[in-house]
Amino acid sequence: MVNMEENLSWKSIFWGVFFSLFILALTYLLISPRENTFFTRDKSDKLAEFRETRVVGRQDGRTVWEMVAAGGWSDKAQEITHLSGISKGKILNREGRTVLANLTAPNGRAWRHSEVVEADGGVTAVLDLGKFSRVPKQEREWTSLRGDSIKYFPTEKRSEVRGRIRLQKKESVIRADELNIDQEKKTAVFNGGINLTRRDSDLRAASLEYWGETEALAARGEIDLRLKESRTRTAIRCDRADLFVDLNKDIALQGSLEVVQGKKRSRAESGLYSRAQQKLRLRGRTVTVLENKTVIRAEEMLYSLRNGDAWASGNVEATQKERQARSDSAFYDDRNETVTLQGNVTLKRGTEWLRCRQVTISVKKETFEARGVADSSFNL
Secondary structure, three states: OHHHHHHHHHHHHHHHHHHHHHHHHHHHHHHOOOOOHHHOHHHHOEEEEEEEEEEEEEEOOEEEEEEEEEEEEEEOOOOEEEEEEEEEEEEEOOOOOEEEEEEEEEEEEEEOOOOOEEEEEEEEEEEOHHHHOOOOOOHHHOEEEEEEEEEEEOOOOEEEEEEEEEEEEOOEEEEEEEEEEEOOOOEEEEEEEEEEEOOOEEEEEEEEEEEOOOOEEEEEEEEEEEEOOOOOOEEEEEEEEEEEOOOOOOEEEEEEEEEEEOOEEEEEEEEEEEOOOOEEEEEEEEEEEEOOOEEEEEEEEEEEOOOOOEEEEEEEEEEEOOEEEEEEEEEEEOOOOEEEEEEEEEEEEOOEEEEEEEEEEEOOOOEEEEEEEOOEEEEO
């Protein structure tokens, strides 16, 4: 009888302990933080969150940037403030004038001690390159800006824009991979995949630099310039092109200059494109090939963009097969495909040079016609 009572007592203790352990295990599983998003590292790093807040960056007691964030939070170290839904952002220069406005972006970050601010996820803004200059521009001079991200460094007074950049001012559009803006030097430098589209031309280059005070542009490296307003398609390749925002100002071309227009190809040391005159002037030991049949060498070659005609001047030398003639100037008639040499004209016949009043070369028929040679004319 005693043994039975002892056995029942031990069984009760055993089942009581087992039930207690089961309840403890179940409680642990229920409160375990393994997958609870509230206890994630991102959440635990946050010190404070905010909504619909105006965020301002200051340096030496003055505002250098500001924006409105739909939401955000600061980390425990209070070094970085993370922003979301950025709008109404702007950057100010040392005089307190706005140089970038209407900044919008999905995300951003602001660093407390450096006051550096960054926006990414696809940014849009308006950029006032005109305010680099001494005379403030009107609101219509603002330039539309798009890119993947933008970062502003107040101490260095510069901005970096990265990824799929599109800058538009009136009818001119610049596309690039990188844009670096220096508020101190008043310059903007574009790099990678440069494409400048204007009403009169399309330009591609390795890099492009802009000076705000003069509104001048300098393109460098592997330049490909296509003139769109000419009757005959005109393509230009060179190492450097200097141009202006004002379309009516000339474009200077330098370095390994090559021009193709219709059936003409030219090489020169430098050139000057005038939209106002609709002409392209080539200088420095120019060599022009007409239909791969006739070669014209001269100190200068002037292309007409209206009708495709061309004028050569200075020590002109024309060669076609074994025939050769020299003169002070020559005129190429694009419609009739003829070259007319005038001024101190000499024609080579055999081993002697004959003076002529004029020599007309048919590029298509591959003939030379000389006039005014001892009161006679002859063909070669």
